[in-house]
Amino acid sequence: MAERRLRLGMVGGGRGAFIGAVHRIASRIDDRWELVAGALSSDPERARASGADLGIAPDRAYSDFREMARAEAGREDGIDAVSIVTPNHMHADPAIAFLEAGIHVICDKPLAAAPEQAQRIADAVKASRARFVLTHNYTGYPLMRQAREMIAAGDLGELRLVQAEYAQDWLTESVEATGNKQAAWRTDPTQAGAGALGDIGTHAFNLLSFVSGLRPEALLADLQSFGAGRLVDDNAHVLLRFQGGARGMLWASQVAPGNENGLRLRIYGTKAGIEWGQENPNVMTFAPLGEPKRILTRGGAGLGGGSSQSTRVPPGHPEGYLEAFATIYTDAADLILGTNDGALLPNIDSGLEGMWFINACQRSSQAGGEWVGR
Amino acid sequence: MAERRLRLGMVGGGRGAFIGAVHRIASRIDDRWELVAGALSSDPERARASGADLGIAPDRAYSDFREMARAEAGREDGIDAVSIVTPNHMHADPAIAFLEAGIHVICDKPLAAAPEQAQRIADAVKASRARFVLTHNYTGYPLMRQAREMIAAGDLGELRLVQAEYAQDWLTESVEATGNKQAAWRTDPTQAGAGALGDIGTHAFNLLSFVSGLRPEALLADLQSFGAGRLVDDNAHVLLRFQGGARGMLWASQVAPGNENGLRLRIYGTKAGIEWGQENPNVMTFAPLGEPKRILTRGGAGLGGGSSQSTRVPPGHPEGYLEAFATIYTDAADLILGTNDGALLPNIDSGLEGMWFINACQRSSQAGGEWVGR
Amino acid sequence: MAERRLRLGMVGGGRGAFIGAVHRIASRIDDRWELVAGALSSDPERARASGADLGIAPDRAYSDFREMARAEAGREDGIDAVSIVTPNHMHADPAIAFLEAGIHVICDKPLAAAPEQAQRIADAVKASRARFVLTHNYTGYPLMRQAREMIAAGDLGELRLVQAEYAQDWLTESVEATGNKQAAWRTDPTQAGAGALGDIGTHAFNLLSFVSGLRPEALLADLQSFGAGRLVDDNAHVLLRFQGGARGMLWASQVAPGNENGLRLRIYGTKAGIEWGQENPNVMTFAPLGEPKRILTRGGAGLGGGSSQSTRVPPGHPEGYLEAFATIYTDAADLILGTNDGALLPNIDSGLEGMWFINACQRSSQAGGEWVGR
Amino acid sequence: MAERRLRLGMVGGGRGAFIGAVHRIASRIDDRWELVAGALSSDPERARASGADLGIAPDRAYSDFREMARAEAGREDGIDAVSIVTPNHMHADPAIAFLEAGIHVICDKPLAAAPEQAQRIADAVKASRARFVLTHNYTGYPLMRQAREMIAAGDLGELRLVQAEYAQDWLTESVEATGNKQAAWRTDPTQAGAGALGDIGTHAFNLLSFVSGLRPEALLADLQSFGAGRLVDDNAHVLLRFQGGARGMLWASQVAPGNENGLRLRIYGTKAGIEWGQENPNVMTFAPLGEPKRILTRGGAGLGGGSSQSTRVPPGHPEGYLEAFATIYTDAADLILGTNDGALLPNIDSGLEGMWFINACQRSSQAGGEWVGR
Structure with a gap:
C-alpha cells in the first residue's frame, strides 16, 4: 500500500x-x-x-x-x-x-x-x-466473485438455468413529470436510450454474464411503459437462450411497489444451485443437490477465494454497495499500475455486450415479442 | 358443526x-x-x-x-x-x-x-x-384468500405485474429411470400429459388467476427437458399478457437444486405490491407505495377477512400444506350442503383454464416460442 | 395402519x-x-x-x-x-x-x-x-427431534449454552379485564398457578430439556407483572446453570408487541450450534464451527432420523403446529398399543420437572432474584 | 461541504x-x-x-x-x-x-x-x-438513530423490556493459544480488562442505552470462561433492572458457533416493539400493538428522521459497518467545527457508563451472581 x-x-x-x-x-x-x-x-x-x-x-x-x-x-x-x-x-x-x-x-x-x-x-x-473500465459495480460484491469462481470450478455442474431480476419501485408513478431530476433524464429517450432496461436491466444482465460465464445466443423481450406518458420502458420481461443450452429469465422493473433495489440472481446447474440478493449482499445460499443448503457469508467460515478478497472487515461486519463499488476503483488502480490483469473488471466488451442486450430487447419487443439472435 | x-x-x-x-x-x-x-x-x-x-x-x-x-x-x-x-x-x-x-x-x-x-x-x-371440485389446494391458504380480497377491493390499485414461480429440484437427475414411482408416472407423457407444466405449473397459474383475477389473452413459452432421456418438460419459462394490459412471468421447474416446493407469488399494482411464498405460508408482505412494507400474518393483527377464515389456530401457531388442503375439503362439504356458494373453490372452469394453459404453452414452445392467443 | x-x-x-x-x-x-x-x-x-x-x-x-x-x-x-x-x-x-x-x-x-x-x-x-402423557406438543416438531438426536450423537460437541425464549404479545394490555375468556383464567392465580411462566415458560423449558438433555442445577428468575392489575407474571427473565457446567437464559413474555408465538431455541456446543424458531418450524440452522451454516429442513436433503419421522408430506410442503401436536397423539397411541417405548413423549417426569421450574422461578423472584437449587 | x-x-x-x-x-x-x-x-x-x-x-x-x-x-x-x-x-x-x-x-x-x-x-x-468521542460505532447506524427518535417520541409507549445480545463464535476454541494476535490481547486481563464483556458486551450495553434512553439501577451477571485456559470471560449472561421499572436481558458471547457478529436489539413498550440486527442493518421491524408489523428500511418509504440522515445512498443500496463508523467520524468533525451539538455522539459519559457496566458485571459474577446496584 x-x-x-x-x-x-x-x-x-x-x-x-x-x-x-x-x-x-x-x-x-x-x-x-x-x-x-x-x-x-x-x-x-x-x-x-x-x-x-x-x-x-x-x-x-x-x-x-x-x-x-x-x-x-x-x-x-x-x-x-x-x-x-x-x-x-x-x-x-x-x-x-x-x-x-x-x-x-x-x-x-x-x-x-x-x-x-x-x-x-x-x-x-x-x-x-x-484503459477503459465500466462501473458495473455489482460485480465488486465479494460473493458474486465467489459465485463466479465456484461456477468456473464446476461446483454447480453444467449450468441449466439463470433467474435474474432487478426490481425497483421509484418510477411507479410518473415522477419525471413532477420535477424529480434523476427520473427526468433517466426517462428521456435521448439522454438515457432506454428505461429500466438500460438503467438496471443491463446491471442484471452484466452480473449474470459475469457470474455464470454464459453468453446468450438469442433473447425475446416484452417491454412495457406503464407510467402515464412515459417514453421509455419501465418494465422488461426477457427470456434468454444461452449458448450450450442453458435458459434464463430476466426481469427488470421500476414499477414494482415494495422493491427498493432488488437485484437478485439465482443460478442452477446439474449439481447445485446458488441464490443471492443485493439488498443483503453478505450472504449467499449454495445448495448442492441432495445435501442441506449452505449459507455462505462474505469472508465467512469455510470460504476463501472471491468471498474473502477485496473485503475490508471480518464476516458479520456488513459491507455494502459502496464497498463493492470501491472494489471496482481499487481494481482499476491496480490495473493501471499493472498489478492486476483486469480479468474481473467490466470493460469495453462488457459495455458492448450490454448495448447488444438493450438493443436486442428493444428490437424484439418492437416486433411484438420475437426471438432475436446475435 | x-x-x-x-x-x-x-x-x-x-x-x-x-x-x-x-x-x-x-x-x-x-x-x-x-x-x-x-x-x-x-x-x-x-x-x-x-x-x-x-x-x-x-x-x-x-x-x-x-x-x-x-x-x-x-x-x-x-x-x-x-x-x-x-x-x-x-x-x-x-x-x-x-x-x-x-x-x-x-x-x-x-x-x-x-x-x-x-x-x-x-x-x-x-x-x-x-358438484365438481378440483383440488388446487394452494388456494386454500388463508393469506392467498386475503390477497384475493385485497386485490378485489382495490388495495393494490390497477394491476400491472405478476411474477409467479414454482420451483422444485427433485427431478434434477432422471430419477424416473431408477425406480422412483412418483417420478415414473409424472414423467410419462401418456399418464401425465405434461411435465413440470402440468404437475406444478398449473398450480402456479391457477393461484395467480385466483388471487389476481387476471385472465391471459396470450402467452409464450419456452419449455425444456433437461433431464437425460426425459420425455416431458422439466422446466418452463412463460411470458403472459393479461387482458387489460397487465403482464406476467411464470417459471415452473423441477430441476432447480435447493428448491423443495418453492411456489411463490408476487403481484404489483399502481398502489401496492404483495409477496408470498408457500414454504412459509403464514406470512405475506404488503407494500403500499410510499409507506413501509407490512408483514401480514395469517389471522394476525389488523387483519380480518380471508386471512382469518378457514384457520384453526391463532397467529403464530403455523398452519401448513395440510390445513390449506383441508380447507378445500371443508368448503366442498359446505358447497354440497348448500352452506357455501363455492365462489372460492376451484372447479371445472379452473380445470379447463389449466388445460388451456398447458396446451397453449406446449403449442407455443413447439412453434419455437411464439405468442399463442386464446 | x-x-x-x-x-x-x-x-x-x-x-x-x-x-x-x-x-x-x-x-x-x-x-x-x-x-x-x-x-x-x-x-x-x-x-x-x-x-x-x-x-x-x-x-x-x-x-x-x-x-x-x-x-x-x-x-x-x-x-x-x-x-x-x-x-x-x-x-x-x-x-x-x-x-x-x-x-x-x-x-x-x-x-x-x-x-x-x-x-x-x-x-x-x-x-x-x-399411561400418562403430557402434551408438551412442541417436542412433536420433527426438527426438534432431529436436534435432540444430533446433540445426543455429539454433533454439537460438549454443550455450553442454551438460549430459549417464548415471546407473545396478546397480554400487552390487560385484556383479562375486558372479557377475554382465555386471558381470564390464564391470569387467575388459582386457576393457572402462574402466568407466562406456566403458560409458555414451561413449554420453552421443556423443549430445551428435551432437545439438549441438560438438567438445571440452579436457576434465578426475575418475574414481572407489567399488565395493570395483573395478578400473575407476564414476563419472566430466567438464568440457568446446568449440571455439567452449561449455562442458559430463558425469556418468557406475553407483553412483547410483535411476537405472536415466538418460541425459539438456540443451543451452542464446542463443535457447532443450532437455531430454530417455532413460527417457521420446517427449517433449522446447523452451524458446525469453521464451516458454512447449513439450513436443515424437515425431511429435507441429507437428513434422515428425527427430521423425517412423524412427517406426512415431503419437504417444502410445510407442516405446522397441528401436525406436531398430532405426532404426540400418534406416539401416545403407539405407546398404549406397545409399539413405541414412549422415549420421546413428555410424561409425568416432564410434568414434575416443569412444576419444579415454575416453583423455583417463583421462589427465586419472590426472594428478590436469588439462585435457587434443586 | x-x-x-x-x-x-x-x-x-x-x-x-x-x-x-x-x-x-x-x-x-x-x-x-x-x-x-x-x-x-x-x-x-x-x-x-x-x-x-x-x-x-x-x-x-x-x-x-x-x-x-x-x-x-x-x-x-x-x-x-x-x-x-x-x-x-x-x-x-x-x-x-x-x-x-x-x-x-x-x-x-x-x-x-x-x-x-x-x-x-x-x-x-x-x-x-x-472534545472526547468514544467510537461506539453501532450508534452510527441510521436505523438505530431512527429507533432512538421513535422511542423518544413515544412511539413505543412506556418501555418495558429490552433484549440485547451480541454473539460471536471466533473464540469458541482457545485460538489465543495458537498465535491469533487479535485474540491474544483481547483475552489478556491486563490489556483488555475483560473478555466478551468489554469487547462486545459494552457495545450492546451502549447501544441499548443509546436507543432506549434507559439507565440501569441494578444488574446481575453470570460470567463464564468456557475456553480452555482462558483468563477472561467469553460468555456473559446479564439481567438488568432499569430505573422506572423496565427490565432487560443482555447476552454477550464469543463462543456461540454460527454467530459472526450478531449484535441484536429488541425493545418492547406498552404500544409497540422494535427489532434490529446488525448483520443486516438496513432493515428494522416496528410492530405497533394490534397492527401488522412494518419493515422499516434505512431511508426508506414513509420514514424521515434518523433513518435518512447520515446516509449516502438511497434505500436498497445497502450501507454497512464502515458507513456507520464513518458517521461517527463525520459527526465528530461537525462537533469540532461547532456545527453539531454532539447529542448523538458517544462521549466520556458513555465510556464511564460502560466501565460501570463491566465492573458491576464482574463484581456480580464474582459474588456468585448477585444483584449489584449503582
Whole structure:
C-alpha cells in the first residue's frame, strides 16, 4: 500500500447529481485515489463552485471536458484517470476525448444511449493505449466473485438455468413529470436510450454474464411503459437462450411497489444451485443437490477465494454497495499500475455486450415479442 | 358443526400412493368427512388390503370404479362424494362415472392428461346435478384468500405485474429411470400429459388467476427437458399478457437444486405490491407505495377477512400444506350442503383454464416460442 | 395402519374453549383415534350440546368426569384414553379419577396449578397401570427431534449454552379485564398457578430439556407483572446453570408487541450450534464451527432420523403446529398399543420437572432474584 | 461541504493491527478528514514504515505519542484530532496527553482496561477544552438513530423490556493459544480488562442505552470462561433492572458457533416493539400493538428522521459497518467545527457508563451472581 495515490478527474457529478458522489466515495474508501480535477458542470460558475465543494483547485475545475483532457494530459501532475458520470448520451464524447489524450477512463454504465455512440467509444478504446473500465459495480460484491469462481470450478455442474431480476419501485408513478431530476433524464429517450432496461436491466444482465460465464445466443423481450406518458420502458420481461443450452429469465422493473433495489440472481446447474440478493449482499445460499443448503457469508467460515478478497472487515461486519463499488476503483488502480490483469473488471466488451442486450430487447419487443439472435 | 359427517369415497390412493394420503388427512382435519368406500386399486387383492388399512368395510373396497359408482349410488348410506386421486390420464373415466351417478366429485389436478379427456369431464359436469371440485389446494391458504380480497377491493390499485414461480429440484437427475414411482408416472407423457407444466405449473397459474383475477389473452413459452432421456418438460419459462394490459412471468421447474416446493407469488399494482411464498405460508408482505412494507400474518393483527377464515389456530401457531388442503375439503362439504356458494373453490372452469394453459404453452414452445392467443 | 382406531374421551373442551379443539384435530390427523365420549362441561345442558356438536352419543356426553371414568371403565367399548383439557387447577382430579379407573391419560400442560396437585397426579400415575402423557406438543416438531438426536450423537460437541425464549404479545394490555375468556383464567392465580411462566415458560423449558438433555442445577428468575392489575407474571427473565457446567437464559413474555408465538431455541456446543424458531418450524440452522451454516429442513436433503419421522408430506410442503401436536397423539397411541417405548413423549417426569421450574422461578423472584437449587 | 478537511493523527494502528484500518476508512468515507500524523507503533522503525504505508510524512511518523502530542500542538498545521486505537489498557495515557495538549480525542472502546484508568481520562476530559468521542460505532447506524427518535417520541409507549445480545463464535476454541494476535490481547486481563464483556458486551450495553434512553439501577451477571485456559470471560449472561421499572436481558458471547457478529436489539413498550440486527442493518421491524408489523428500511418509504440522515445512498443500496463508523467520524468533525451539538455522539459519559457496566458485571459474577446496584 505504499504506492502513491492515483490522481483522478471527474466529468459530470456536480451539485445535485447522484452517481458522481457515489464514485467519489468509492474512490476514497481504499485510499488509492485522490480527486484533483473535474469538469463537473458545463456551466463555468457551477463548475467552479462544485469544484470548490470537493477541494479541487480552481485552475483544475474545468467547464469543458475537452479542455480538461488537453490540459491534464499536458501537466506533469495530470490525472491518471477520469471518471465519467454524466447521463448516458454524454458518455461517448468525453470518453473519446480522454482516451485520445491517453488518459484512462472509468465510465458509468450503460456504455451509451445509442449503439452508434457505443461503437465510437469502442473504436477509441481500440486506438488508445489507455484503459477503459465500466462501473458495473455489482460485480465488486465479494460473493458474486465467489459465485463466479465456484461456477468456473464446476461446483454447480453444467449450468441449466439463470433467474435474474432487478426490481425497483421509484418510477411507479410518473415522477419525471413532477420535477424529480434523476427520473427526468433517466426517462428521456435521448439522454438515457432506454428505461429500466438500460438503467438496471443491463446491471442484471452484466452480473449474470459475469457470474455464470454464459453468453446468450438469442433473447425475446416484452417491454412495457406503464407510467402515464412515459417514453421509455419501465418494465422488461426477457427470456434468454444461452449458448450450450442453458435458459434464463430476466426481469427488470421500476414499477414494482415494495422493491427498493432488488437485484437478485439465482443460478442452477446439474449439481447445485446458488441464490443471492443485493439488498443483503453478505450472504449467499449454495445448495448442492441432495445435501442441506449452505449459507455462505462474505469472508465467512469455510470460504476463501472471491468471498474473502477485496473485503475490508471480518464476516458479520456488513459491507455494502459502496464497498463493492470501491472494489471496482481499487481494481482499476491496480490495473493501471499493472498489478492486476483486469480479468474481473467490466470493460469495453462488457459495455458492448450490454448495448447488444438493450438493443436486442428493444428490437424484439418492437416486433411484438420475437426471438432475436446475435 | 352439528351436521353429520359427509361420506367420502376414493378412487386411487392405495398402498404406495402419495397424494391419496394427503386427501385423506385433509378430509379428516375439520371432521366433516368420513371415508367409507374406495376403489383404491384395480387389483382386487390390493384394493381389499388397502381398504382394510383405512378401515373401509370389505364390501365397499371395490376394484372397479364403475361398479363402485353404481353400488354407492344405490345405497341409502352411499357416499356423498368421491375423491379421484389417480394419475392425470385416469381422471376422466371415473369422474364421468360418478358424475353420471349423481355423486359429487373432488378431483386432483390437473384436470386431465389431454384436452379431449378434459372436455369429456366438462360435458359430464354440465350434464350432472353433482358438484365438481378440483383440488388446487394452494388456494386454500388463508393469506392467498386475503390477497384475493385485497386485490378485489382495490388495495393494490390497477394491476400491472405478476411474477409467479414454482420451483422444485427433485427431478434434477432422471430419477424416473431408477425406480422412483412418483417420478415414473409424472414423467410419462401418456399418464401425465405434461411435465413440470402440468404437475406444478398449473398450480402456479391457477393461484395467480385466483388471487389476481387476471385472465391471459396470450402467452409464450419456452419449455425444456433437461433431464437425460426425459420425455416431458422439466422446466418452463412463460411470458403472459393479461387482458387489460397487465403482464406476467411464470417459471415452473423441477430441476432447480435447493428448491423443495418453492411456489411463490408476487403481484404489483399502481398502489401496492404483495409477496408470498408457500414454504412459509403464514406470512405475506404488503407494500403500499410510499409507506413501509407490512408483514401480514395469517389471522394476525389488523387483519380480518380471508386471512382469518378457514384457520384453526391463532397467529403464530403455523398452519401448513395440510390445513390449506383441508380447507378445500371443508368448503366442498359446505358447497354440497348448500352452506357455501363455492365462489372460492376451484372447479371445472379452473380445470379447463389449466388445460388451456398447458396446451397453449406446449403449442407455443413447439412453434419455437411464439405468442399463442386464446 | 390396520390397527383399530383407539377410543378417546375428553374432559373439558366444550363450546368456547380453545385447546380442546386443538387436541381433537391433533387426534384425527393420523386417523389413530376416534372421539367417543366426553365430560365437555360440568353443566349438563352444555355438556350435551357440546357432545352433539362433536358427534358424541348422548349417553356418553357426561357432565361429571368421575361418572365418566366409572362408566367408561365399565363398558366393553369404553375409551382407551382420556384427554384432559381443562384449566390447570382442574387437571389433578380428573387425571386421578381416570388413572384410578385404569384409563390412559393425555393431559394438557402445565401439569397443575400447584405443586401439591402435581404430586397427587404423580402418586396416581405411580399407582396405576395406565399411561400418562403430557402434551408438551412442541417436542412433536420433527426438527426438534432431529436436534435432540444430533446433540445426543455429539454433533454439537460438549454443550455450553442454551438460549430459549417464548415471546407473545396478546397480554400487552390487560385484556383479562375486558372479557377475554382465555386471558381470564390464564391470569387467575388459582386457576393457572402462574402466568407466562406456566403458560409458555414451561413449554420453552421443556423443549430445551428435551432437545439438549441438560438438567438445571440452579436457576434465578426475575418475574414481572407489567399488565395493570395483573395478578400473575407476564414476563419472566430466567438464568440457568446446568449440571455439567452449561449455562442458559430463558425469556418468557406475553407483553412483547410483535411476537405472536415466538418460541425459539438456540443451543451452542464446542463443535457447532443450532437455531430454530417455532413460527417457521420446517427449517433449522446447523452451524458446525469453521464451516458454512447449513439450513436443515424437515425431511429435507441429507437428513434422515428425527427430521423425517412423524412427517406426512415431503419437504417444502410445510407442516405446522397441528401436525406436531398430532405426532404426540400418534406416539401416545403407539405407546398404549406397545409399539413405541414412549422415549420421546413428555410424561409425568416432564410434568414434575416443569412444576419444579415454575416453583423455583417463583421462589427465586419472590426472594428478590436469588439462585435457587434443586 | 466546502470546509477544509480536518487533520487527523492516529495512535496505534500500525501494520498488523485491525481496528486502526477501520478508523482510517471511516475517516475517509465522507471526505472530512485527512490522516497526516501518527504514532503507529512505539518501535521507531515500524512507526516509520507504517507511516509510509499510509502516506504520512516521515517527520510526522512518531514513535512516542507524548512527543507527537507536543509536536503537533506546536505546529500551525497540527492535527485537529487524534484517534486512539491501541489495546484498552493503552487508551488512558495517550488520551490524557492529547487532551492536555488541547487536541481532540477520538478513542476506541471500551474506555479503558480498568476503572482507575477510566477515571483519569474522565478527569482529563473535564480539565481540557478539547472534545472526547468514544467510537461506539453501532450508534452510527441510521436505523438505530431512527429507533432512538421513535422511542423518544413515544412511539413505543412506556418501555418495558429490552433484549440485547451480541454473539460471536471466533473464540469458541482457545485460538489465543495458537498465535491469533487479535485474540491474544483481547483475552489478556491486563490489556483488555475483560473478555466478551468489554469487547462486545459494552457495545450492546451502549447501544441499548443509546436507543432506549434507559439507565440501569441494578444488574446481575453470570460470567463464564468456557475456553480452555482462558483468563477472561467469553460468555456473559446479564439481567438488568432499569430505573422506572423496565427490565432487560443482555447476552454477550464469543463462543456461540454460527454467530459472526450478531449484535441484536429488541425493545418492547406498552404500544409497540422494535427489532434490529446488525448483520443486516438496513432493515428494522416496528410492530405497533394490534397492527401488522412494518419493515422499516434505512431511508426508506414513509420514514424521515434518523433513518435518512447520515446516509449516502438511497434505500436498497445497502450501507454497512464502515458507513456507520464513518458517521461517527463525520459527526465528530461537525462537533469540532461547532456545527453539531454532539447529542448523538458517544462521549466520556458513555465510556464511564460502560466501565460501570463491566465492573458491576464482574463484581456480580464474582459474588456468585448477585444483584449489584449503582
